[in-house]
Amino acid sequence: MPGAMRHHWLLLGACGWVLLILMFVSKFISFRAVDDYGERAWGQSGTVPGAKVVKPIPASSPEKPALKPSDQPSLVPTVADWQLVTDKRNELLSTVCQNSSLRNLTHVSISKFVLDRIFVCDKHKILFCQTPKVGNTQWKKVLIVLNGAFSTVEEIPENVVHDHEKNGLPRLSSLTPQEITLRLSTYFKFFIVRDPFERLISAFKDKFVKNPRFEPWYKHDIAPAIIRKYRKSHRDSNLAASGLHFEDFVRYLGDTEGRRRMDRQFGEHIIHWVTYAELCAPCKIHYNVVGHHETLEQDAPHILKAAGIDQLVSYPTIPPGITRYNRTKVEHYFSGISKRDIRRLYTRYQGDFHLFGYPSPDFLLN
Numbered sequence: 001m002p003g004a005m006r007h008h009w010l011l012l013g014a015c016g017w018v019l020l021i022l023m024f025v026s027k028f029i030s031f032r033a034v035d036d037y038g039e040r041a042w043g044q045s046g047t048v049p050g051a052k053v054v055k056p057i058p059a060s061s062p063e064k065p066a067l068k069p070s071d072q073p074s075l076v077p078t079v080a081d082w083q084l085v086t087d088k089r090n091e092l093l094s095t096v097c098q099n100s101s102l103r104n105l106t107h108v109s110i111s112k113f114v115l116d117r118i119f120v121c122d123k124h125k126i127l128f129c130q131t132p133k134v135g136n137t138q139w140k141k142v143l144i145v146l147n148g149a150f151s152t153v154e155e156i157p158e159n160v161v162h163d164h165e166k167n168g169l170p171r172l173s174s175l176t177p178q179e180i181t182l183r184l185s186t187y188f189k190f191f192i193v194r195d196p197f198e199r200l201i202s203a204f205k206d207k208f209v210k211n212p213r214f215e216p217w218y219k220h221d222i223a224p225a226i227i228r229k230y231r232k233s234h235r236d237s238n239l240a241a242s243g244l245h246f247e248d249f250v251r252y253l254g255d256t257e258g259r260r261r262m263d264r265q266f267g268e269h270i271i272h273w274v275t276y277a278e279l280c281a282p283c284k285i286h287y288n289v290v291g292h293h294e295t296l297e298q299d300a301p302h303i304l305k306a307a308g309i310d311q312l313v314s315y316p317t318i319p320p321g322i323t324r325y326n327r328t329k330v331e332h333y334f335s336g337i338s339k340r341d342i343r344r345l346y347t348r349y350q351g352d353f354h355l356f357g358y359p360s361p362d363f364l365l366n
């Protein structure tokens with residue numbers, strides 16, 4: 001008996017060490033992703049249900065004035081503080097939803113496209129609207145595990161995360177109208193946003209500059225179509241070789257009427273750049289929480305708590321600094337783009353700026 005006991009304790013000790021080493025290593029791997037912040041950047045550090053090993057790190061103070069209420073340097077706010085921030089955001093949202101001059105941009109109906117964006121966790125009564133480039137893959141993984149198709153985040157193969165036939169995380173659109181209505185009115189609902197222009201830069205970099213091999217359509221179909229229509233001067237023979245410029249992208253995005261037909265051809269891929277309002281219909285669906293990427297270190301643990309799942313999962317470690325708004329980067333990308341094009345872009349995205357309390361980028365507009 002004593003022999004078996006000792007064996008037991010040794011095993012436990014070894015497990016502890018492995019866990020510590022894993023945590024240590026995952027921290028370092030994460031650092032590499034600081035600038036190239038993409039969905040894949042957090043893949044290495046995961047969430048383990050039932051064992052809260054990976055704790056979100058306390059945030060440094062956010063740079064954005066719009067987020068002042070949560071401006072608690074290096075402290076995760078208390079539940080009451082955070083609830084105040086959330087209430088303020090929700091108040092602002094409903095005020096802006098009532099602003100008739102922004103109606104075109106904010107009032108999106110609950111279409112099939114919107115229902116396709118929303119994922120359902122029935123077990124814990126949660127709806128999550130997916131908005132790319134804010135760490136959404138992590139949230140999806142958390143929900144996949146909660147739904148039970150996999151027992152840990154690490155077990156989910158990358159190609160299954162977005163395969164909703166196989167991952168046990170159904171879209172709201174797959175349910176009947178009655179089932180949808182019931183869930184929309186009773187479940188905990190949330191999504192995450194970030195500064196609208198920084199988001200577009202991130203989408204541009206990820207889809208047209210890095211262009212991973214497994215997503216060839218951005219470079220081969222979408223980019224040439226945009227260039228053909230929006231580049232001031234081009235030689236057709238050179239289209240694919242030159243690649244999409246940020247300027248072409250901005251002109252396309254700002255052309256509200258002209259891009260409609262193209263967007264229909266582009267299909268689901270437009271989710272990377274259509275407005276948050278178009279993705280999640282926040283004036284029609286009353287979300288409990290709209291998290292901000294810039295304050296994700298604070299928001300993530302509180303969202304888990306508010307959704308009643310903080311005892312089951314924790315959000316993966318966020319590499320320090322990567323969620324912060326970077327004005328230098330924004331200025332860099334927009335330098336050399338005409339004020340007219342930038343103002344048009346702003347006109348199209350101002351619904352998002354207002355709804356979520358992001359200050360208008362006057363340093364680009366004037």
Ligand SMILES: *[C@@H]1O[C@H](CO)[C@@H](O)[C@H](O)[C@H]1NC(C)=O
Binds near residue numbers: 099100102
């Ligand atoms: C509605 O939005 C417009 C455009 O941003 C703004 O100028 C106006 O002040 C807003 N109105 C109200 C009542 O907030």
Ligand SMILES: *[C@@H]1O[C@H](CO)[C@@H](O)[C@H](O)[C@H]1NC(C)=O
Binds near residue numbers: 101102104
């Ligand atoms: C809203 O949309 C209508 C129809 O598309 C258009 O005529 C109107 O000018 C738009 N209003 C604003 C404020 O953009």
Ligand SMILES: *[C@@H]1O[C@H](CO)[C@@H](O)[C@H](O)[C@H]1NC(C)=O
Binds near residue numbers: 321326328329332
């Ligand atoms: C902001 O972006 C610039 C240009 O891309 C980069 O050189 C700089 O390191 C970034 N700053 C931070 C704090 O990440």
